[in-house]
Amino acid sequence: MSLNKEGLLRAYRQMKTIREFEDRTHVEIMNGQIAGFTHLYTGQEANAVGVCEHLDDEDTIISTHRGHGHCIAKGADVIGMMAELFGSSEGLCKGKGGSMHVADVEKGILGANGIVAGGPPISVGAALAAKIRDNGRVAISFSGDGSVNQGTCFEAMNLAVVLKVPAVFVIENNYYSEHTNIDYAVGCDDLKARTEGFGFPVFVADGSDFFSVYEAAAKAIAHAREGTGPAGIFAEQGRFHGHFVGDPEHYRADGEINDLRENACCLKNFRARMAETGELSEAELDAVDSEVMALIEEAVSGAKAAARPTPEQVTEDVYINYGAA
Amino acid sequence: MAEKTMRDAINEALHQAMAADESVFVIGEDVAGCNGSPSGKVGEVGGVFGVTSGLYKAFGPNRCIDTPISESAIVGAAAGAALVGMRPVAEIMFADFIGVCMDQIVNQMGKFRYMFGGKSKCPAVIRFASGGGFSAAGQHSQAMYQVMTSFPGLKVVVPSNAYDAKGLLLQAIQDDDPVLFFEPKVLYQEACEVPDEMYTIPFGEAAFVREGDDCTVVAFGQMVPRAAQAIDALEAEGISCDLIDPRTTSPLDTDAILESVEATGRLVVVDEAPPRCGLTADIAGLAADRAFKSLKGPIKQVSAPHSPTPFSPELEAAYIPDAAKIMAAIKETMA
Ligand SMILES: Cc1ncc(C[n+]2csc(CCOP(=O)(O)OP(=O)(O)O)c2C)c(N)n1
Numbered sequence: 001m002s003l004n005k006e007g008l009l010r011a012y013r014q015m016k017t018i019r020e021f022e023d024r025t026h027v028e029i030m031n032g033q034i035a036g037f038t039h040l041y042t043g044q045e046a047n048a049v050g051v052c053e054h055l056d057d058e059d060t061i062i063s064t065h066r067g068h069g070h071c072i073a074k075g076a077d078v079i080g081m082m083a084e085l086f087g088s089s090e091g092l093c094k095g096k097g098g099s100m101h102v103a104d105v106e107k108g109i110l111g112a113n114g115i116v117a118g119g120p121p122i123s124v125g126a127a128l129a130a131k132i133r134d135n136g137r138v139a140i141s142f143s144g145d146g147s148v149n150q151g152t153c154f155e156a157m158n159l160a161v162v163l164k165v166p167a168v169f170v171i172e173n174n175y176y177s178e179h180t181n182i183d184y185a186v187g188c189d190d191l192k193a194r195t196e197g198f199g200f201p202v203f204v205a206d207g208s209d210f211f212s213v214y215e216a217a218a219k220a221i222a223h224a225r226e227g228t229g230p231a232g233i234f235a236e237q238g239r240f241h242g243h244f245v246g247d248p249e250h251y252r253a254d255g256e257i258n259d260l261r262e263n264a265c266c267l268k269n270f271r272a273r274m275a276e277t278g279e280l281s282e283a284e285l286d287a288v289d290s291e292v293m294a295l296i297e298e299a300v301s302g303a304k305a306a307a308r309p310t311p312e313q314v315t316e317d318v319y320i321n322y323g324a325a
Numbered sequence: 326m327a328e329k330t331m332r333d334a335i336n337e338a339l340h341q342a343m344a345a346d347e348s349v350f351v352i353g354e355d356v357a358g359c360n361g362s363p364s365g366k367v368g369e370v371g372g373v374f375g376v377t378s379g380l381y382k383a384f385g386p387n388r389c390i391d392t393p394i395s396e397s398a399i400v401g402a403a404a405g406a407a408l409v410g411m412r413p414v415a416e417i418m419f420a421d422f423i424g425v426c427m428d429q430i431v432n433q434m435g436k437f438r439y440m441f442g443g444k445s446k447c448p449a450v451i452r453f454a455s456g457g458g459f460s461a462a463g464q465h466s467q468a469m470y471q472v473m474t475s476f477p478g479l480k481v482v483v484p485s486n487a488y489d490a491k492g493l494l495l496q497a498i499q500d501d502d503p504v505l506f507f508e509p510k511v512l513y514q515e516a517c518e519v520p521d522e523m524y525t526i527p528f529g530e531a532a533f534v535r536e537g538d539d540c541t542v543v544a545f546g547q548m549v550p551r552a553a554q555a556i557d558a559l560e561a562e563g564i565s566c567d568l569i570d571p572r573t574t575s576p577l578d579t580d581a582i583l584e585s586v587e588a589t590g591r592l593v594v595v596d597e598a599p600p601r602c603g604l605t606a607d608i609a610g611l612a613a614d615r616a617f618k619s620l621k622g623p624i625k626q627v628s629a630p631h632s633p634t635p636f637s638p639e640l641e642a643a644y645i646p647d648a649a650k651i652m653a654a655i656k657e658t659m660a
Contacts (some may be wrong), residue, residue, distance in 0.1 A: 035460035035638045087460070087637030098462045098636030114464035115425065116394045149393035152425070176362070177394055178354065179370045184361025185393040250370060253363035309635075311643035318632045 003214075008280055011053055011210055012270055013288045015045040017078060018069040019267060020296045022241075025068070025085060025099075028300065029245045034085050038099045041069035043240035046266035047172050048073035050205065050213025051140060051233065054221045060108040060126040061140045062119035065100050066239075067112025070142050076104045082299035088306035095309045096317065116177075117150030119143055120169060124156045127165035127230070138166045138224045146177025148195070149185055157198040157230070166224035168217075169232045171195070172207065174239045179251050192234055200230045207237025208264035211273065238264060329519040331512050334487035335376050335452075338494040339414065341523050343384050346412060349498055350388040353399055353416030353452075357381035360391045373418055374454055374513055396426035400451060404434040404503070407449035412498055419461075420453035420469040420507055434503045435478035446501040450494070455483070456547055456597055457634050457645050458511035466634035466641075468546065470507040471598040474574040474607075480504045480528060481575040485549035487517050489572055492526035499525065509547035529576035533585075537565030540591040540655050543582055543608055544570060548595045548646060555651035566655060574604060579611060586612050590621035591658045597645050600628040622658035627651055 003011065022042040028034050041048070044066075052061065052073035063070040072078060077092060084091030085099050092104055103111035110126060113119045123141035130137035147153050148171055160167040173191075175182050188194050195202050201223060205216035213235055220231035238260045242249045249257075274280040329337065343349045356377040358370020368389070371378025381389040392399050396417055403415035417423065423430065430451065437447050457466040474481045480502050484490035490508065497504040534549060535542075535556050544552035549570045556566045567585045571578050586592050592612050594605040605626035612624055627646045635641055 036636060037459070037461055037465065087639070089637075093636075095637035095640060096462075096633075096635050098460065100464065101462055101636070114462065115422065118464075146394045149395050150425070151395065151397050178373065179358040179362070180355055180391055180393075181359075181361030181363070184391065250366045251359040251362035251364050256363065309637050309640050311640070314635055314640050314643050315630050315632045 005279065007053070008274070009284065009288060011049055011214070012280070012285060013292060014049040014053070014073050015210065015266055015270065016288060016292045017295065018045040018048065018072045020292050021068060021072060021078060021082070024296050024300060026241065026245060033304070035087060036098050038085070038245045039066040039243060040241040040245065041066050041239070043260060043265070044172060044174060044207060044237050045069055046210040046213050047170065047207045047235040047237060048142070050210050051170055051217040053214060054217050055108065055138070055140065057106070057108050058135070059138050059140070060110050060123070061142065062110040062123045062126070063112040063142050064119065064144060064147070065112065065114050065116070066144070067102055068099070071102045071104065071109050071112060074109050075107045076102065076109055078295060079299045079302050082303040083306045086303040086306065087309070088303060089309035089313060090306040094313065094317070117143055117147035117153040120147070120153050120156035124160045124163070124165060124167050127160060127167035128163060131163070131165045131227070136225055138168055138221055140168045140170055142170045142172060144177060145171060145173040145175065145182045146185065147171070148191065157195070160230035161199040164227070164229040166227065167230040168220050168224050169230065171232065171234050173234060173236045176243065176251060178243045181251065195232050195234070200232060202232035202234055205233060205235040207235040208266050208269055210266055210270050326518040326520055328516045329487050330514050330516045331484070331487040331490045331508070332374065332376055332514065334491040334519045335494055335508065336378060338491045339377060339380060340383060342495060342498045343380065343388060345523065348410065349412045349414065350390065351377055351380055351414050351416065352390040352392060352403060354392055354394055354418055356416050357386070357389050357391045372416060374510060376508070376513070377416065396422050397429050400426040400429035400434065403449040403451065404429060404437070404447055407447045407503070408437060408445060412448050414450045414452060414498060416452045418454060419465050420455040421464050421467045423453070423469050423473070430473070430479070430505070431476050435476050438502070439478055447503045448501045450497045450504045450506055452506045452508060454510040455507035456509045456511065457641060458547065460636055460638050460641055462636035463633040468507070468596070468598045470505065470545070470574055471596065471603045473505050474604065475602070478503070479575065480573065482506045482528070482573050483546040484508065484572065485512065485546050485570050487515065487519050489526060489532065491519055492524050493572060495523055496525040496528060500528065507546065511547050515550070526572065528573045529578050530572070531578035531581040532570045532572055533567060534570050535566060535568035537567050537589070539564050539589055540566045540593060540658060541582070541585040541589045542566050542568045542593045542595065542651070542655065544568065544595040545574065545604060546597065548597055551646065551648050552595050552651050555648040555655065558648065559652060559655060564655065564659060582608060582611065583616050586616045587619040590619050592620070593625045593627060593651065593654045593658060595627040595646055595651055597629055599631050600626060601631055603628060622660070625654040625658050627654045
């Protein structure tokens with residue numbers, strides 16, 4: 001599977017944008033600029049980008065509480081997202097949703113989701129619509145290793161098989177659900193086999209390697225677009241931060257994060273691969289970095305300057321209409 | 326007497342109840358923490374809000390049990406264990422997640438006794454972090470106790486301070502019915518005097534937080550300190566109010582509320598949840614039905630608007646009733 005130069009640059013830009021968005025979000029939270037609970041995606045960028053590079057606006061994704069990366073990878077407006085995190089009425093969701101609920105339905109982003117495994121059933125609905133309309137679209141749900149123990153996830157997987165809909169379940173294994181390790185929380189030894197037990201193929205990817213995810217996603221998405229039923233992707237990759245910003249991370253092994261940052265960084269790995277193949281030069285990658293830094297700077301200064309919501313806006317958008325008021 | 330935060334008071338109640346009765350155990354997501362992790366520090370977390378901290382170290386893995394993310398299974402397991410004689414205290418991290426395990430709470434646990442002809446009991450407690458105040462948006466901010474109050478068979482507790490939280494939780498654990506225990510999460514850090522020893526507070530017995538002549542104010546959970554603030558501010562204007570904290574919404578101390586309304590002739594009911602089919606309407610209806618003749622002014626309901634909880638801090642501040650809104654309502658009924 002090969003990507004042309006433009007594709008490679010785009011993939012790198014997307015991953016770098018997520019990385020910088022998250023790192024800057026971390027700083028702004030520490031500065032007291034962002035309220036609420038925020039879960040950073042840092043480290044897992046290749047999962048989102050490796051999958052979403054196969055999609056266009058008509059395909060859908062549904063995301064998780066750790067959703068910034070998925071939304072950026074799927075094309076959400078980064079400036080609007082930052083304004084949303086800042087709680088501005090100019091944010092992508094007018095300050096109503098914040099970090100855990102970023103959505104952009106026109107871009108096929110059916111929302112980040114604060115309920116673990118709330119997404120997979122909804123994604124089956126989007127896939128069902130694609131089947132009924134016979135339009136070749138796929139519906140992707142991202143969810144964590146913690147989500148696969150939730151009944152809603154089981155139900156969604158089974159229904160997708162029964163209805164033969166083009167749903168792709170992307171399970172991101174970052175080893176932890178909050179403070180509990182997957183080795184404790186999943187009772188069987190082979191999660192891949194357990195998932196295949198629902199009756200669909202599951203493709204495994206190394207989430208520190210964009211190309212590994214990209215290739216697994218190519219197979220899974222092709223299978224779903226064929227129309228014979230769903231597929232799964234298992235992407236394994238640790239996160240570089242705590243579960244949420246402020247997590248003391250008692251569950252980490254000594255040196256675990258350093259090791260991840262050193263040896264399992266999708267950006268480093270991407271650059272190393274480019275140095276090896278010569279497909280992109282260092283200068284070209286550096287240019288992307290500067291572009292991204294400027295974009296994030298613009299997003300943050302924009303978010304700081306953006307309008308604050310007014311109390312009257314609390315009751316706007318509860319309904320489109322509500323009969324006679 | 327020592328001052329303790331609501332978090333510590335609840336933690337102490339759990340430690341004491343588990344030490345006193347071997348049938349009490351705790352189950353939920355990360356109630357111990359770090360299970361299976363390479364750090365080996367099992368028991369280091371004690372719930373995302375630290376409420377169950379130290380239980381794993383004191384009582385071990387059979388009595389402080391981490392689970393996968395599986396709310397239906399957690400509640401079902403608590404209900405089943407209670408049916409066969411244990412006294413589980415399950416934790417569902419955020420009250421909003423009732424959405425995931427509604428059936429196990431409402432159709433299973435809440436109806437066993439009645440549907441089994443009174444021949445069983447289900448002494449399970451389910452604890453939740455409840456309510457708004459953290460900019461946690463629509464799926465992590467709801468005060469679900471008002472909804473759960475509508476289901477017969479469930480007892481519903483909403484403490485507003487550390488002292489009550491300890492006594493009510495100890496009561497909940499020894500109670501033979503299923504109890505839903507909603508902890509207003511913005512109050513976890515609030516402290517007051519709490520005895521070291523075990524004590525219980527009976528269900529269905531309201532607390533009079535303030536006593537006064539002009540108006541009855543009924544408030545729940547995190548609205549209680551805000552209502553107290555409003556009432557204290559009105560004292561300067563010569564207005565004095567009863568402030569009633571029912572503490573349990575099921576059973577509800579209707580006598581305390583009606584007696585107070587009969588004495589003051591006025592009623593303001595305050596809750597942080599949206600208004601439709603809620604506690605404010607319920608209690609307003611009770612007073613209209615049973616104390617109408619003593620009313621000297623309109624019953625006022627102060628609640629969140631009919632909308633989900635917004636994320637933005639300014640919007641959330643506008644959403645959750647504050648002391649100014651409560652003061653305005655008291656003045657309106659006095660006018
Ligand atoms: C139904 C439900 N239960 C519990 C939670 C609290 N919670 C938020 S994230 C999380 C862990 C999720 O783990 P995982 O699915 O592996 O995703 P990760 O955080 O590792 O990306 C939990 C338990 C929730 N949001 N929703």
